[in-house]
Amino acid sequence: MRYPLEPDRTEMEQLSAEVVRRAIAFVEALPERPASLAGVPPQEVEALQRRLLAPPAEGPGELDALLREIEEAADAAVESAGPSYLAYIPGGGLYASAAADLYARATNRYVGLSGVAPGMAALEYSVVAWLASVLGMPRGGGGTLLSGGSMANFAAVVTAREQLLGEEIGRGVAYATEETHQSVAKALHLAGLPARALRRVPCAPDLAMDVSAAAQMIEEDRGAGRRPFLLVGSAGTTNTGAIDPLAQMAELAHREKLWLHVDGAYGGMFALTARGRESLRGIERADSVTLDPHKGLFMPYGTGALLVRDLQKLRAAHHVGGHYLQDLRPLTVPDFSDLGPELTREVRGLRVWLPLHLYGVAAFRDALDEKLDLAQHAYERLSAAPFVEALGRPALSIVAFRARGRTPEEADDRGRAVLASVNERRRVFLSSTVVGGRFTLRLAILAHRTHLDRVDEAVDEVLDAMRAVTGGHAASSDPQRF
Ligand SMILES: Cc1ncc(COP(=O)(O)O)c(C=O)c1O
Numbered sequence: 001m002r003y004p005l006e007p008d009r010t011e012m013e014q015l016s017a018e019v020v021r022r023a024i025a026f027v028e029a030l031p032e033r034p035a036s037l038a039g040v041p042p043q044e045v046e047a048l049q050r051r052l053l054a055p056p057a058e059g060p061g062e063l064d065a066l067l068r069e070i071e072e073a074a075d076a077a078v079e080s081a082g083p084s085y086l087a088y089i090p091g092g093g094l095y096a097s098a099a100a101d102l103y104a105r106a107t108n109r110y111v112g113l114s115g116v117a118p119g120m121a122a123l124e125y126s127v128v129a130w131l132a133s134v135l136g137m138p139r140g141g142g143g144t145l146l147s148g149g150s151m152a153n154f155a156a157v158v159t160a161r162e163q164l165l166g167e168e169i170g171r172g173v174a175y176a177t178e179e180t181h182q183s184v185a186k187a188l189h190l191a192g193l194p195a196r197a198l199r200r201v202p203c204a205p206d207l208a209m210d211v212s213a214a215a216q217m218i219e220e221d222r223g224a225g226r227r228p229f230l231l232v233g234s235a236g237t238t239n240t241g242a243i244d245p246l247a248q249m250a251e252l253a254h255r256e257k258l259w260l261h262v263d264g265a266y267g268g269m270f271a272l273t274a275r276g277r278e279s280l281r282g283i284e285r286a287d288s289v290t291l292d293p294h295k296g297l298f299m300p301y302g303t304g305a306l307l308v309r310d311l312q313k314l315r316a317a318h319h320v321g322g323h324y325l326q327d328l329r330p331l332t333v334p335d336f337s338d339l340g341p342e343l344t345r346e347v348r349g350l351r352v353w354l355p356l357h358l359y360g361v362a363a364f365r366d367a368l369d370e371k372l373d374l375a376q377h378a379y380e381r382l383s384a385a386p387f388v389e390a391l392g393r394p395a396l397s398i399v400a401f402r403a404r405g406r407t408p409e410e411a412d413d414r415g416r417a418v419l420a421s422v423n424e425r426r427r428v429f430l431s432s433t434v435v436g437g438r439f440t441l442r443l444a445i446l447a448h449r450t451h452l453d454r455v456d457e458a459v460d461e462v463l464d465a466m467r468a469v470t471g472g473h474a475a476s477s478d479p480q481r482f
Contacts, residue, residue: 026071036423048076089295090450096359097355109347123349128307144339145303145305146304146305147303148301149265149290150304161230162313165227165229169193173228175199176200179234235263246262250286253287259288261288262283263290267396268296269296275369286309287310288306292305311334376394398445411439430443
C-alpha cells in the first residue's frame with residue numbers, strides 16, 4: 001500500500017534538495033533584489049493575489065510548478081530579508097535558522113510539556129537561560145520563547161496584572177509614553193483592562209520618559225483611589241530608538257511597588273554589546289523584559305522572547321493544568337505551556353540554538369556592534385547636510401531625521417517627497433513615522449545583511465532626494481531636537 005502523505009527516501013531527498021536549491025538561490029540574490037514593490041501597478045499585485053488564492057485540487061500537483069508558484073509569491077514583496085530593508089524594524093533570517101527549522105519541523109517534537117521531549121525542551125530552554133543571562137537577570141529568573149514582541153508584551157502585562165491586581169482590574173493603571181510601542185496598549189486591552197488604564201507619561205526632549213512626571217502621576221492616581229500597577233519602559237523605541245531611563249524607572253517601580261516591564265523588542269539585544277549594556281543600564285532590575293530574536297538576533301520571524309525576574313510569577317499567571325495532562329511532570333525544564341498562552345507549540349528554540357552554537361556569541365555581538373557603528377556613520381553624514389534636520393544622535397541603530405523647510409508643513413511635505421523618491425528607486429526601502437506631530441523619516445539599521453556599502457548608498461539616495469526637494473538650501477526654520 002502506498003500512502004501519498006508518506007514519501008519514501010528518494011522522494012524526500014528530491015523534495016528537500018529542490019526546496020533547498022531554490023532557497024539558496026533566493027538568499028544569494030538578496031543583495032541585488034529590488035527593495036520593494038514601489039512602482040509595480042497595484043492591479044498586477046492584485047491579479048497575483050487572486051491567482052494565489054486558488055484552492056487546492058483533488059489530485060496531486062507537480063512539484064516544479066508548485067515551487068515556481070511559491071517563488072512568485074516570495075518575489076512579490078518588500079525585500080525584508082535583504083540588506084536594503086531599512087524600514088520599520090528590520091528582520092533578516094539567518095540561513096542556519098532555516099536549516100534548524102527544517103530539522104525541527106521534520107522531527108516535530110512536542111514541547112508544550114517538557115516531559116514529552118525533555119531533550120528538545122532543554123535545548124530550547126538553554127536559549128532562554130542564555131537570554132536571561134545577557135540581560136543580567138538573577139537566579140530564579142527565566143522565561144519563554146513566544147512568537148514575537150507583541151505576544152511577549154501581552155504575557156508580561158497579564159503577569160503584572162495577576163501579581164498586582166488579582167481580579168480587581170477595573171482600577172488598575174499602567175504608565176507608558178506616547179513613544180511606547182502600540183503592542184503594549186493592545187496587551188492591556190487584551191488583558192481586560194479598560195482604555196483609561198493606560199496613562200501616557202510625558203517625554204523629555206530626547207523622547208525618553210520623564211520619570212519625575214511618572215512619579216507625580218502615580219501619586220495623583222493613588223490619591224484618586226486608582227491602583228497603579230505597571231510601569232513600561234522602552235529599551236529602544238520603534239520610532240527613534242530612544243531609551244527610557246531604565247535605572248530611574250527601576251527605582252520608581254521599587255519605591256511604588258509597581259511591576260517594571262521593559263520592552264526591548266527592538267533594542268534589548270544590544271545588551272550583548274558593551275555600548276548597549278551601558279546605555280540599557282537598569283534593564284537587569286526589570287520584572288520582565290521583552291526581547292525579539294527575530295529582530296536583534298537576526299532570526300526568522302516568529303521568534304520572540306519574554307524574560308522574567310521570577311519565573312514562578314510568570315507561571316502563576318499562565319498555569320491552568322488539565323486532567324488529561326496529568327501523566328508527565330516537568331523535570332529541570334519547566335513546561336512551556338505554563339509560561340505563555342499556548343499549549344501545543346512549535347520548537348522555537350532550535351532555530352536560535354543552532355546559529356548561536358555554530359557561529360558563537362561573539363559573531364552576534366560583532367554584528368550588533370557593526371549596526372551601532374553604521375547608525376553613527378549615517379547620522380554623521382546626514383546631520384552634516386544643511387538641508388537635513390537630524391533628530392539627535394542615535395541611542396542605538398535608528399537614525400531619525402526630517403527635511404528642513406520654511407514651515408513645518410513645508411518640511412513635512414518635503415519629507416514625504418523624499419520618501420517617495422528614495423523608495424521609487426528600489427535600491428533601499430525606508431518607512432516614515434510621526435514624532436511630535438511631525439512627519440519623520442528614519443533609517444533603521446538592524447538586518448545582519450546590511451553593511452557599510454548599503455548604508456552609504458541609502459544616505460546618498462536620501463541626500464540626493466533632499467537636495468532635489470529643498471533646492472539644496474538650509475531653510476530658515478530652527479534646528480529642533482525631536
Ligand atoms: C519596541 C517594539 N515592541 C514590540 C514590537 C512588536 O513586536 P512583534 O512585531 O514581534 O509582535 C515591536 C515591533 O516592531 C517593537 O519595535
